[in-house]
Amino acid sequence: MIWMEKSVRRYRVFLYIFLGFAIGMFCWAAYSYYKQSVPDTIRIKAGTSEKINFGIPASGQILADSTRVIALNHPVTLVAGEKQESYEMELKLFGVLPLKNVDIEVIEDTLLTPIGEPIGIFVKTQGVLVIDTGEFRSSSGEEVSPSMYKLQEGDYLTAMNGVAVTGKAQIKEYVEKSKGEDIVFQVTRNDEVIQVKITPESDEQGIYKMGAWLRDSAQGIGTMTYIDQNNHFGALGHGINDMDTGELLKLGTGLLYQTQIVAIQKGERGTPGELTGIIEYEADNVTGVITKNTGEGIYGVVTEEFQRDEGMTAMPVALKHEITTGAAQIYCNVDGKCDLYDIELTRLSYQEENKNRQISFRVTDERLLKKTGGIVQGMSGACIIKDAKIVGAVTHVLVDDPQKGYGIFIEDMLVNN
Numbered sequence: 464m465i466w467m468e469k470s471v472r473r474y475r476v477f478l479y480i481f482l483g484f485a486i487g488m489f490c491w492a493a494y495s496y497y498k499q500s501v502p503d504t505i506r507i508k509a510g511t512s513e514k515i516n517f518g519i520p521a522s523g524q525i526l527a528d529s530t531r532v533i534a535l536n537h538p539v540t541l542v543a544g545e546k547q548e549s550y551e552m553e554l555k556l557f558g559v560l561p562l563k564n565v566d567i568e569v570i571e572d573t574l575l576t577p578i579g580e581p582i583g584i585f586v587k588t589q590g591v592l593v594i595d596t597g598e599f600r601s602s603s604g605e606e607v608s609p610s611m612y613k614l615q616e617g618d619y620l621t622a623m624n625g626v627a628v629t630g631k632a633q634i635k636e637y638v639e640k641s642k643g644e645d646i647v648f649q650v651t652r653n654d655e656v657i658q659v660k661i662t663p664e665s666d667e668q669g670i671y672k673m674g675a676w677l678r679d680s681a682q683g684i685g686t687m688t689y690i691d692q693n694n695h696f697g698a699l700g701h702g703i704n705d706m707d708t709g710e711l712l713k714l715g716t717g718l719l720y721q722t723q724i725v726a727i728q729k730g731e732r733g734t735p736g737e738l739t740g741i742i743e744y745e746a747d748n749v750t751g752v753i754t755k756n757t758g759e760g761i762y763g764v765v766t767e768e769f770q771r772d773e774g775m776t777a778m779p780v781a782l783k784h785e786i787t788t789g790a791a792q793i794y795c796n797v798d799g800k801c802d803l804y805d806i807e808l809t810r811l812s813y814q815e816e817n818k819n820r821q822i823s824f825r826v827t828d829e830r831l832l833k834k835t836g837g838i839v840q841g842m843s844g845a846c847i848i849k850d851a852k853i854v855g856a857v858t859h860v861l862v863d864d865p866q867k868g869y870g871i872f873i874e875d876m877l878v879n880n
Contacts, residue, residue, distance in 0.1 A: 497521065497556060498563055501535070502813040505552075505565055506782050506874055507543040508572035514540045515784045521562055523552040543569045573877070574777035575689040575853055577846040578696070579794040579801040583720035583742030584761070585682045586703060586753060589713040590619035590651060591631050594676040594705070602665045610675040613659050615652065617708050620677070622649035631677040638663045638673050646673070651713075678705065681712060684722055684740045686795055686844035688856040688876065690765060692777070696751060697880055699760045699844040700856035700871040701819045717753025717763070720744060727797060729836035730865030738797060738841030757879045759818060759871060760844070760856070775801070780873050781852035786811060791824065793857055795845035797834055804828040808849065809867075819858040822847065822870035837865035847873075 497519045507513045516538040523533040533539055533552070548569050554562040595616055598608040614620075620628050623637060623646050638646065641663045648659045663671040687698045696719075702711045722740040730736030742748075751765040775794065788811060792803040810823035824847070826837045835842075838860035845857040853873050861867040 494556065494560075494562075499813055501554065501563065501565060502783050503563070503565060503815050504568060505541075505784060506568045506570050507541055508782070509543055509547055509569050510545045511572060512540050512542045513782070513784065514538050517784075519556075521554050521556045522558045523554045523565065525567075526551045526553055526564075541567070547571060570874075570877075572779075573691060574779060575691055575873075576777045577775045577794045577848060577853060578687040578690055579775075579846055580687050580796050581722050581724055581738065581740055581841065582685055582687050582698060582750070582844075583682070583722035583740065583744075583748075584685055584703070584717070584753070585680065585720065585742075585744060586712060586717035586756065587630075587680050587715040588619065588678070589715040590621035591628055591634060591677050591679045592705060592708070592712070593618040593620065594678055594707045596675050599666050599672055599674055602667060602669055604667075607664050608674040609661050609664055610673050613661055614648075614650070614675055617652070617710050619651040619713060620648050621651055621656075623647070631679045634673075634677065639671050641671050643671060676707075678707075681705070682742070682744075684738060684742070684841045685761075686842055686857070687719075688760070688844045688846050689853065689873075690769075691880065694765050694767070694769075695762065695880060696765050697760050697762050697856075697876050700858040700876065701760060701843060702758045703756050703761060711758060712756055714753065714756040717756065717761070718749050719751035719753065719763070719765070721748045721750055724797065724799065724841075727835055728839065729834075730839045730860060731836060732863055732865070735860050735862055736836050736839030736865060738835075738839055740841070755879055759876050759879055762879055778848070779852050780877070781849065781854045782874050783811075783813065783872050785852070786849065786854050786872070789849075790827075791847055791849035791854065793842075793845045793847055795842055795857075797831070797839075797842070802830075803848070804831040806847070808847075808854075818875050819871050820869040821872055821875075822855050824868055824870060826866045826868070832866065835865075838868035839865065 517535050521535045550567040552565045556562045593614045596610040598606045601607045645662050650657050650659050663673050665671050685699045690696045720742050722742045724738050724740045726739040728737045750769045753763040755762040788808045791808050805828040806824045808824050812821045847855040855870040855873045858871050859869040
């Protein structure tokens with residue numbers, strides 16, 4: 464009997480531990496869910512009142528005014544003044560447990576014109592990007608790598624022996640004429656400027672090399688999202704990253720060019736499709752200047768001659784808390800003419816670490832499915848419209864299912880406008 468009592472006690476202890484663990488996991492999951500249900504920043508248009516409805520059992524207190532407490536378990540109307548300003552609100556779950564601090568920003572109310580046109584993109588990096596280092600056979604028959612352990616993937620070469628770097632061809636010529644003498648490179652690494660000394664060596668043909676793979680430009684096709692009243696544009700909904708390092712390219716200069724879509728490779732499960740276009744990199748074809756390359760898109764100014772679809776007029780933007788799931792449209796050009804195509808917004812997320820995938824959607828328009836199979840490469844930046852408001856831009860396709868895609872909220876794109 465004693466051993467049975469001990470077994471029962473052990474069983475009870477195990478049950479209590481398991482129950483405590485389960486309750487703890489449930490509480491942690493609920494806490495995480497509530498935390499992610501509210502964006503880190505709530506923006507309100509100046510001179511307007513905005514109704515927010517997060518439906519969570521929490522209260523918010525404006526830190527600059529301890530007398531103002533906002534209950535978030537039911538719809539709340541926030542009224543903004545005419546000037547742009549910001550506040551910080553502390554959220555507490557059930558009015559007790561600290562949840563998160565939220566910035567409240569009053570922003571300018573703006574109208575944007577959806578564009579949807581394909582654009583040819585050419586950017587020069589700020590300095591020359593190091594892709595990797597490598598070995599080569601020297602004139603003495605040895606395997607050498609002068610840059611190994613000195614340069615790193617992601618470094619930017621900005622000067623050599625005090626001479627400003629303008630491109631990889633310039634570096635190649637300088638190294639070949641070095642006769643094996645030391646070259647001191649000015650290198651930007653993780654936003655820190657350092658000096659690196661490299662001694663080139665001659666290869667089997669007697670040509671001096673430094674043993675590094677370099678890149679100084681990138682080009683491609685995307686879609687312009689919008690233009691504002693000052694001819695400022697936003698496009699892509701994501702940044703231009705290096706194809707090898709995956710890092711956001713540091714922009715030196717950039718231009719937009721006219722492009723014409725000539726072929727469509729339809730998307731299939733496991734294989735993303737692609738828009739193929741012709742870009743003529745000539746001065747007469749320049750349609751804009753790129754001034755920023757950010758994680759939320761590329762930005763700049765279009766020329767006065769830039770041709771836009773006269774069928775679309777300026778629209779208001781929808782902020783995150785205004786957007787709901789359901790029927791929507793994307794505006795883009797895949798066959799020579801801009802058109803609206805039906806989609807369904809299936810999920811909205813406020814996770815700040817992945818802004819480019821906060822909107823999930825599914826293509827429902829049979830016309831677009833017939834033309835492209837869904838979302839394809841080159842459609843990044845296509846404007847997402849719902850209830851006559853711009854809500855975001857297409858950013859990615861779901862590789863396993865081209866009928867599904869991701870987008871970014873338009874208010875996150877406007878932060879860099």
